[in-house]
Amino acid sequence: MNNNNIRNFSIIAHIDHGKSTLADRLLEYTGALTAREMQSQFLDKMDLERERGITIKAQTVRLNYEADDGTVYVLNLIDTPGHVDFTYEVSRSLAACEGGLLVVDASQGVEAQTLANVYLALDNDLEVFPVLNKIDLPAAEPERVKQEIEEIIGIDAHDAVLASAKEGIGTREILEEIVKKIPPPAGDPAAPLKALLFDSWYDQYQGVIILVRIFDGTLKKGDKILLHSTGRAYEALKVGVFAPSMIEVPQLSAGEVGFVIAGIKEVADARVGDTVTLFHNRCATPLAGFKEVKPMVFSGLYPIDTSQYEQLRDALAKLKLNDSSFSYEPETSVALGFGFRCGFLGLLHMEIIQERLEREFSLDLITTAPTVVYKIHKTDGELLEIESASRMPEPQYIDTIEEPFILAHIHVPNDFVGGVLALCEEKRGMQREIKYLTPTRVMVVYELPLNEIVLDFYDRLKSLTKGYASLDYEHLDFRPSDLVRMNILINGEVVDALSLIVHRDKAYFRGRDLVSKMKELIPRQMFEVAIQAAIGNKVIARETVKALRKDVLAKCYGGDISRKRKLLEKQKEGKKRMKNVGNVELPQEAFLAILKVED
Numbered sequence: 001m002n003n004n005n006i007r008n009f010s011i012i013a014h015i016d017h018g019k020s021t022l023a024d025r026l027l028e029y030t031g032a033l034t035a036r037e038m039q040s041q042f043l044d045k046m047d048l049e050r051e052r053g054i055t056i057k058a059q060t061v062r063l064n065y066e067a068d069d070g071t072v073y074v075l076n077l078i079d080t081p082g083h084v085d086f087t088y089e090v091s092r093s094l095a096a097c098e099g100g101l102l103v104v105d106a107s108q109g110v111e112a113q114t115l116a117n118v119y120l121a122l123d124n125d126l127e128v129f130p131v132l133n134k135i136d137l138p139a140a141e142p143e144r145v146k147q148e149i150e151e152i153i154g155i156d157a158h159d160a161v162l163a164s165a166k167e168g169i170g171t172r173e174i175l176e177e178i179v180k181k182i183p184p185p186a187g188d189p190a191a192p193l194k195a196l197l198f199d200s201w202y203d204q205y206q207g208v209i210i211l212v213r214i215f216d217g218t219l220k221k222g223d224k225i226l227l228h229s230t231g232r233a234y235e236a237l238k239v240g241v242f243a244p245s246m247i248e249v250p251q252l253s254a255g256e257v258g259f260v261i262a263g264i265k266e267v268a269d270a271r272v273g274d275t276v277t278l279f280h281n282r283c284a285t286p287l288a289g290f291k292e293v294k295p296m297v298f299s300g301l302y303p304i305d306t307s308q309y310e311q312l313r314d315a316l317a318k319l320k321l322n323d324s325s326f327s328y329e330p331e332t333s334v335a336l337g338f339g340f341r342c343g344f345l346g347l348l349h350m351e352i353i354q355e356r357l358e359r360e361f362s363l364d365l366i367t368t369a370p371t372v373v374y375k376i377h378k379t380d381g382e383l384l385e386i387e388s389a390s391r392m393p394e395p396q397y398i399d400t401i402e403e404p405f406i407l408a409h410i411h412v413p414n415d416f417v418g419g420v421l422a423l424c425e426e427k428r429g430m431q432r433e434i435k436y437l438t439p440t441r442v443m444v445v446y447e448l449p450l451n452e453i454v455l456d457f458y459d460r461l462k463s464l465t466k467g468y469a470s471l472d473y474e475h476l477d478f479r480p481s482d483l484v485r486m487n488i489l490i491n492g493e494v495v496d497a498l499s500l501i502v503h504r505d506k507a508y509f510r511g512r513d514l515v516s517k518m519k520e521l522i523p524r525q526m527f528e529v530a531i532q533a534a535i536g537n538k539v540i541a542r543e544t545v546k547a548l549r550k551d552v553l554a555k556c557y558g559g560d561i562s563r564k565r566k567l568l569e570k571q572k573e574g575k576k577r578m579k580n581v582g583n584v585e586l587p588q589e590a591f592l593a594i595l596k597v598e599d
């Protein structure tokens, strides 16, 4: 294929600005999809994604487009995930393209995510051009947003395409821009194979499918390929493209994008960012940028019904097949029994996995509050990395503790700046910068401990700014902090799954609020329940749940039977998420009470 007729591009956008809708329009316009197939967005293929309206796994499609100049171009649309948790995947997807469409909602303007992703694109030397979407909305202000793009991002926006992905306005103009503005790929088809693995997933029938962008050389069916980071070789059993359904092709050569199926057993062996070459004709230097992504947020997952343990283990193994950034290991809790400590890239990733376990595998789980990794330097010189408060050694064995810090970029309308600053300060943040992007939009940059972010930072930020703030963050480093382990005791017994690591200065208030929150959440039982927060042997807060026989039918006067049944049903439902700890029944909410505590 003539490289001059190929364009490889991504769509860069903030969540909800219309990336998927626009992608569907491009597919529809170029005839890759009929209107009927479009019925639901094609690119977001998992149910869960569709429901939550977010893109998790990158997907790529080949489109054929006959341009105004009469030439038929091959356009490879490389989809990127749109959330902070998946930044590394975004950056690898972008590395597979020469250009990016920057989609900005004309009624919203530039958001934190837009900026983060544009910078990733510019770092990858992509040609970026803006598209203003949702111009059908009465609130659209294309002129203001153009100016914002020029001032904040620093790219020319005066002739930005005005589009409505919803109504199909501007689609052809966008395709023309892609052809005219994005350079064709370079690369030598005769050189040794050098390809970027930019996505991989596990398919029940075909095994691991990898997506590659060929930079040099040619990859044919039957070739023996080599994955650079693992040094393992595989036979390329199938080579093809998504158009949008899978079509086999005889070969992929420099500049092209496509899939390879090579009998790879699990995605952990086919990591995003790796270089693919030929076993017998290797490229001299691999592509830059292969990085192991490490989980940063952890939580315990326990089956409510202990007989579901094996099922949970199998489900985790299945999910892991498809997601190498997720980790798990067995963990036992005195309170909750046998379960797993799981690691995630971030909070969204955690929610997605938890939801999939419950929905796709019908498991009823108790999840513990999220934590981060701490580095503990012990007095005997040993360095421990712990991701659970219950593994923290006694204070006398600890020399110093380090916790992870992040750099947060928050975009917010100036009316809310005061509140955002107060929140960041409360969360032990250190201000780096406050910058007026426009007269009404402000960028607040803070260094913050990740520990505070995983609790309730995002929810608080959203509610305090009426949903107008956007957040993006990157990991910085580990820093020494004065942290202590706080235990929660129920009727005098430490409940290990409720222990948490907090900053010493905040321990007292956190403890007091936590026990009072738990008092509201723990239902009255046949006996009194004492809830205490303690640091070491010192109790810092206490509340008591009074004893009461809970007779849900008392209010019904024996009258309406259907109402009575409803109440019983409701009580049964409520029971499902309970876990017996000693002889006290604790609801799921009690394990997450820390997330509901306002400082």
Ligand SMILES: Nc1nc2c(ncn2[C@@H]2O[C@H](COP(=O)(O)OP(=O)(O)OP(=O)(O)O)[C@@H](O)[C@H]2O)c(=O)[nH]1
Residues within 6 Å of the ligand: 013, 014, 015, 016, 017, 018, 019, 020, 021, 022, 053, 054, 055, 081, 082, 133, 134, 135, 136, 137, 163, 164, 165, 166, 167
């Ligand atoms: N009025 C209007 N609504 C649109 C337009 N384009 C998209 N939307 C709506 O905006 C919402 C978000 O669109 P998506 O395409 O799912 O957004 P996205 O950017 O793909 O979101 P992620 O997958 O999370 O990155 C949906 O409810 C769309 O129907 C448009 O041109 N006009």
